[in-house]
Amino acid sequence: MTRAEMLAWAYLSRVVEPPCAELAALVQSDGPVEAAARIRSGAVGQALRKRSEARRDIDCGAADLDILARLGGRLVVPGEDEWPDAAFTAPVNADPDKREWLAPLALWAVGPVQLADVTWRSCAIVGTRASTGYGDRVTADIATGLVERDMAVVSGAAYGIDGAAHRAVLASDGVTVAVLAGGIDVPYPSGHSALLNRIATQGLVVSEYPPGLRPARHRFLTRNRIVAALGAATVVVEAGLRSGAASTAAWAEALNRPVCAVPGPVTSSSSNGCHALIRAGATLVTRAQEVVELAGRIGEYADEAPRPTSVLDGLTEREALVFEALPGRGARSVEQLAVAAGLPPVQVLGPLATLELAGLVTRSDGRWKLARPVGR
Amino acid sequence: MTRAEMLAWAYLSRVVEPPCAELAALVQSDGPVEAAARIRSGAVGQALRKRSEARRDIDCGAADLDILARLGGRLVVPGEDEWPDAAFTAPVNADPDKREWLAPLALWAVGPVQLADVTWRSCAIVGTRASTGYGDRVTADIATGLVERDMAVVSGAAYGIDGAAHRAVLASDGVTVAVLAGGIDVPYPSGHSALLNRIATQGLVVSEYPPGLRPARHRFLTRNRIVAALGAATVVVEAGLRSGAASTAAWAEALNRPVCAVPGPVTSSSSNGCHALIRAGATLVTRAQEVVELAGRIGEYADEAPRPTSVLDGLTEREALVFEALPGRGARSVEQLAVAAGLPPVQVLGPLATLELAGLVTRSDGRWKLARPVGR
Numbered sequence: 048m049t050r051a052e053m054l055a056w057a058y059l060s061r062v063v064e065p066p067c068a069e070l071a072a073l074v075q076s077d078g079p080v081e082a083a084a085r086i087r088s089g090a091v092g093q094a095l096r097k098r099s100e101a102r103r104d105i106d107c108g109a110a111d112l113d114i115l116a117r118l119g120g121r122l123v124v125p126g127e128d129e130w131p132d133a134a135f136t137a138p139v140n141a142d143p144d145k146r147e148w149l150a151p152l153a154l155w156a157v158g159p160v161q162l163a164d165v166t167w168r169s170c171a172i173v174g175t176r177a178s179t180g181y182g183d184r185v186t187a188d189i190a191t192g193l194v195e196r197d198m199a200v201v202s203g204a205a206y207g208i209d210g211a212a213h214r215a216v217l218a219s220d221g222v223t224v225a226v227l228a229g230g231i232d233v234p235y236p237s238g239h240s241a242l243l244n245r246i247a248t249q250g251l252v253v254s255e256y257p258p259g260l261r262p263a264r265h266r267f268l269t270r271n272r273i274v275a276a277l278g279a280a281t282v283v284v285e286a287g288l289r290s291g292a293a294s295t296a297a298w299a300e301a302l303n304r305p306v307c308a309v310p311g312p313v314t315s316s317s318s319n320g321c322h323a324l325i326r327a328g329a330t331l332v333t334r335a336q337e338v339v340e341l342a343g344r345i346g347e348y349a350d351e352a353p354r355p356t357s358v359l360d361g362l363t364e365r366e367a368l369v370f371e372a373l374p375g376r377g378a379r380s381v382e383q384l385a386v387a388a389g390l391p392p393v394q395v396l397g398p399l400a401t402l403e404l405a406g407l408v409t410r411s412d413g414r415w416k417l418a419r420p421v422g423r
Numbered sequence: 424m425t426r427a428e429m430l431a432w433a434y435l436s437r438v439v440e441p442p443c444a445e446l447a448a449l450v451q452s453d454g455p456v457e458a459a460a461r462i463r464s465g466a467v468g469q470a471l472r473k474r475s476e477a478r479r480d481i482d483c484g485a486a487d488l489d490i491l492a493r494l495g496g497r498l499v500v501p502g503e504d505e506w507p508d509a510a511f512t513a514p515v516n517a518d519p520d521k522r523e524w525l526a527p528l529a530l531w532a533v534g535p536v537q538l539a540d541v542t543w544r545s546c547a548i549v550g551t552r553a554s555t556g557y558g559d560r561v562t563a564d565i566a567t568g569l570v571e572r573d574m575a576v577v578s579g580a581a582y583g584i585d586g587a588a589h590r591a592v593l594a595s596d597g598v599t600v601a602v603l604a605g606g607i608d609v610p611y612p613s614g615h616s617a618l619l620n621r622i623a624t625q626g627l628v629v630s631e632y633p634p635g636l637r638p639a640r641h642r643f644l645t646r647n648r649i650v651a652a653l654g655a656a657t658v659v660v661e662a663g664l665r666s667g668a669a670s671t672a673a674w675a676e677a678l679n680r681p682v683c684a685v686p687g688p689v690t691s692s693s694s695n696g697c698h699a700l701i702r703a704g705a706t707l708v709t710r711a712q713e714v715v716e717l718a719g720r721i722g723e724y725a726d727e728a729p730r731p732t733s734v735l736d737g738l739t740e741r742e743a744l745v746f747e748a749l750p751g752r753g754a755r756s757v758e759q760l761a762v763a764a765g766l767p768p769v770q771v772l773g774p775l776a777t778l779e780l781a782g783l784v785t786r787s788d789g790r791w792k793l794a795r796p797v798g799r
Contacts, residue, residue: 181688310686310698312557313709322686322709331701333689 048124055079056122056153057108061257062086062099065269066149069095074152079124107257114232114258120157123253125150128419134166134276138303145301151255151273155231158251160199160222162277164419165251168375169199169224170342171278171299173271173292174208174285179317182208182285185309187215189282192335194221197374198342201226201277203270204239204246208284208292217245222376224277227254228270229262268294275299280342282307282332286320296324305341307332362402365390369398370407378414424500431455432498432529433484437633438462438475441645442525445471450528455500483633490608490634496533499629501526504795510542510652514679521677527631527649531607534627536575536598538653540795541627544751545575545600546718547654547675549647549668550584550661555693558584558661561685563591565658568711570597573750574718577602577653579646580615580622584660584668593621598752600653603630604646605638644670651675656718658683658708662696672700681717683708738778741766745774746783754790 048056056079063070069092074082085091086099087106115122123129135150156162170193172186190200190212199222202209216223225246227235231254234240246252255273256266271291275281275298283306286292296306306329311318325331332338362370372387373379381399385392399415402408409418424432432455439446445468450458461467462475463482491498499505511526532538546569548562566576566588575598578585592599601622603611607630610616622628631649632642647667651657651674659682662668672682682705687694701707708714738746748763749755757775761768775791778784785794 181690185689309689310694310701310707311688313561313685313687314557318686319709322707325686325701325707326713331686331698331707333695333698337702 048122048127051080052124053112053122054108055083056124057111057257058083058106059086060153060155060255061105061107061111061260062102063095064098065152065255066272067095067098067152068147068149069098071149071152111258115155115157118157118232118247120155120231122153123156123162124153129156129161129163131163131166131277142301146297148272148276148298148301150276154253154255154273155257156251156253157231157247158224159249160224160251161419162224162251162253164376165199165201165222165224166277166279168197168342169201169222169278170338171201171274171281171295172208172212172284173202173274173281173295174283175287175290175292175317175320176205176207176209177287177317178207178211178285179311179315181311181315182309182317183211185311186211186284189284189309189332189335189338190215190221191219193338194219196335196339197376198339199224199250201274203228203267203274203291203295204235204243204252205291206236206238208286210239210242212284213242213246213250217249220249223250225250225252226270226274226277227252227256227262228266230254230256230258230260232258233261235262267291271295272298275304276302278304278342280305280307280338282309282338283321283324283329284309285311285315285317286324287316288319288323290320293320293324296329305330307338307341309333363398365394366398366401369395370402373408373415373417375417378411378416380414384415424498424503427456428500429488429498430484431459432500433487433633434459434482435462436529436531436631437481437483437487437636438478439471440474441528441631442648443471443474443528444523444525445474447525447528487634490606491531491533494533494608494623496531496607498529499532499538500529505532505538507539507542507653518677522673524648524652524674524677526652530629530631530649531633532627532629533607533623534600535625536600536627538600538627538629540752541575541577541598541600542653542655544573544718545577545598545654546714547577547650547657547671548584548588548660549578549650549657549671550659551663551666551668551693551696552581552583552585553663553693554583554587554661555687555691557687557691558685558693559587561687562587562660565660565685565708565711565714566591566597567595569714570595572711572715573752574715575600575626577650579604579643579650579667579671580611580619580628581667582612582614584662586615586618588660589618589622593618593625596625599626601626601628602646602650602653603628603632603638604642606630606632606634606636608634609637611638643667647671648674651680652678654680654718656681656683656714658685658714659697659700659705660685661687661691661693662700663692664695664699666696669696669700672705681706683714683717685709739774741770742774742777745771746778749784749791749793751793754787754792756790760791 137148200216201224202212204225271294281299283292308321308324308329368388385395513524576592577600578588580601647670657675659668684697684700684705744764761771
């Protein structure tokens, strides 16, 4: 990405309040630099001119990028390796009655985890800020169980269920992603500053909003669509009847992703929303394994997109077996791979060498892992 | 019913362990007296001869009827007004994978309530003997709510959820039916002797087993089919994964009746069975109203059976409106009927007089009620 492109993305992510279909279409057709120039000069359609009018003269892209650099962050934009294409592609046969999905324009990101890796195998866990001890415990149980099954956990960093989910993942050295409803330099809620710092250090903090922007009510709802999109499934652990978690669940449904809800006592108002979701068709789940069974189906959606010819197509059967035996994240010993591939250890070494030469796997401390995740 | 028929039914209900398709077919074709005579003399098919061999010489029908008379009870048999035909008729398009439904041959009954009236508008509430305080409270809430909505509650008189359901109904002067897995003169569990006495005084205690017979494990499972059949829907409040309540739910499903389950904490083993039922397709319910919405659909099943021409067919539109405004059980004032029928009170009086002359409604203390329930 050139400096001009970065500045253009920064400008574009502030000039219009997302999501904006007209802006997405313009960037798609003209590219970010030209799109930014046209908006700046007012040479765009009436709808977009109106939506960009108030902010088109604000150009703090350079300052925003400085803030991002100080945080050690980066811009994640379409076309780059880190952009989670499959996660952000709306279902082809979308029900017209469902809400219209629009991918974020670009994401401001801070953290060592690559976004595209996360969305490969992940789950959103959301719920009420007013969680009970029961809800917190079940959240921690499920989040920990997901980490054990190599799943990342996406949430919104709010008090209550969100926080319990992030904390449980960090405690078990898993990968967690916080999607903010304001700038990534604006810790919100402020009581979660330390938690957000830890997520930015171990996992990933992302936002479609430029630095400095404060969260606002409509931004939480808009943000929820990204939480849903980054999860292969969405789990609502506790929610009142009018909870923001219901909006995340609705987005998951609009994206044809499984919606799961955890039941609780019918006497608990914190579980009312979950029961309403289940009555409306969400799947009742009681533990991580049941979530994984549903989330695992995300592969079906990936399959709907045209698949590029892959270097994998050239592998021998045994090489493919060994490659498939490698987990999405994390390393394995030759012995472990042999067990997973169902081959004697000696038959694993040759394929590993080939795969290493092909740049598909890497070795570290005698253990093997994927060079980078692929959408297999 | 003649004395000879009563003795025959008594003999038949003991001679073969129910349910028995061969016996049902024989009684259907030959009537109870001839069927009893043929079994006694061994002049029946091989299967039935084998099943009746051990008990065919036991004839304590007269003694059984004496016990029944001492309890103030009666035999309820097919063809009589009290026999709940619609409830005991298996669905026409039964799924061959579902368990085969067989109506009881006859029922031994004690209590002032007429069985056919109960099954007109009723619900089974069942659950684990090892209920929690939460389960007991929710059971009482739902049972009370069902009574408020003019529903009868059917259960199995066991400790735990069953007992909580019966007690809550009695406490709110509703109608409750206990279906026993042994003779109606054998209070089981013995700790529920007093409860069963109250049910027999205010509601109805029934059993397909003859007096003196002890409950046995297989009889509880067999009994569960009658609990399910007498309810327009079955609600499981708390159940472990291997609970008898699951068998009642399976029978309800086989009869195409709605199965409802109440969720609870996923950390409670007493709710595991409910969560499993919901995951398998049962409807999550949290309160009585949600149960009534489902149980109300029992009319659909009644509609599947050929309907005899009814005196109702001759009613004027206004008479029909007033008639439909009367509740299944209980009386209403003219003012209440006017509200329910959407007519001015003066327009209700004429139709009521006609309906009274037709023997369809009766008046008592200035309030009106159905002369007897009809399968409308």
